[in-house]
Amino acid sequence: MSTEPFKNVVLLPQTNQLLGLYTIIRDQTTRRPDFIFYADRIIRLLVEEGLNHLPVTPKVVETSTNQKFDGVSFLGKICGVSIVRAGESMEQGLRECCRSVRIGKILIQRDEETALPRLFFEKLPEDISERFVFLLDPMLATGGSAAMATEVLIKRGVKQERIFFLNLICSKEGIDLYHAKFPNVKIVTGAIDSGLDENRYLVPGLGDFGDRYYCI
Numbered sequence: 097m098s099t100e101p102f103k104n105v106v107l108l109p110q111t112n113q114l115l116g117l118y119t120i121i122r123d124q125t126t127r128r129p130d131f132i133f134y135a136d137r138i139i140r141l142l143v144e145e146g147l148n149h150l151p152v153t154p155k156v157v158e159t160s161t162n163q164k165f166d167g168v169s170f171l172g173k174i175c176g177v178s179i180v181r182a183g184e185s186m187e188q189g190l191r192e193c194c195r196s197v198r199i200g201k202i203l204i205q206r207d208e209e210t211a212l213p214r215l216f217f218e219k220l221p222e223d224i225s226e227r228f229v230f231l232l233d234p235m236l237a238t239g240g241s242a243a244m245a246t247e248v249l250i251k252r253g254v255k256q257e258r259i260f261f262l263n264l265i266c267s268k269e270g271i272d273l274y275h276a277k278f279p280n281v282k283i284v285t286g287a288i289d290s291g292l293d294e295n296r297y298l299v300p301g302l303g304d305f306g307d308r309y310y311c312i
């Protein structure tokens with residue numbers, strides 16, 4: 097795994113704790129209940145890190161000891177947008193941090209032969225252009241699916257600077273393709289893998305995230 101800095105990529109601190117979580121979900125012998133549990137823990141960390149990048153405004157409160165506390169409060173509205181199917185696994189982690197957050201969906205499927213993405217539908221909040229958008233998909237491999245989803249958001253008037261793409265594993269070439277198109281979108285990730293195999297799957301990767309989370 098690389099720790100090289102990429103511009104506009106926020107890599108979670110590579111602690112032993114995080115490495116332990118990735119070791120479990122990357123292990124091919126890990127069964128679905130554990131895969132879900134430990135993937136969810138990483139997702140929660142990604143959401144918390146994404147929230148760190150939202151703007152705040154100063155706010156002073158009085159504490160129970162009748163003292164003033166110089167704090168902050170969050171500014172602006174947010175929403176999540178999941179790239180169906182695998183991205184839906186990240187919705188709960190977002191809801192746990194942002195109660196009753198609005199969530200849009202973009203259905204994109206990668207063709208199994210060509211690895212090229214196809215867009216099937218989008219359902220997004222009407223006022224999405226006024227919101228900060230957490231784009232959710234655990235895997236960034238070639239970058240084609242994320243780029244296609246981001247194109248949809250841009251067409252709906254969302255500014256690149258307001259999009260945060262949260263993902264569990266990305267490839268260097270996926271980051272490069274994505275940032276060549278959308279340099280101002282921040283990618284928040286927990287792992288940058290070295291490459292892709294002949295089927296355009298991440299290596300070392302973890303296989304098909306959607307299948308492991310939902311099916312097998």
Ligand code: PRP
Nearest residue numbers: 181182205206236237238239240241306
């Ligand atoms: C996976 C993954 C991403 C995409 C990544 O989804 O969730 O959306 O592939 O690959 P890319 O960067 O090369 O485009 P897939 O289309 O397999 O569908 P799924 O969510 O149903 O598993």
Ligand code: URA
Nearest residue numbers: 237297298303304305
């Ligand atoms: N989709 C996945 O689920 N895994 C990969 O490695 C690539 C695309």
Ligand code: MG
Nearest residue numbers: 180181182204
């Ligand atoms: Mg997908």
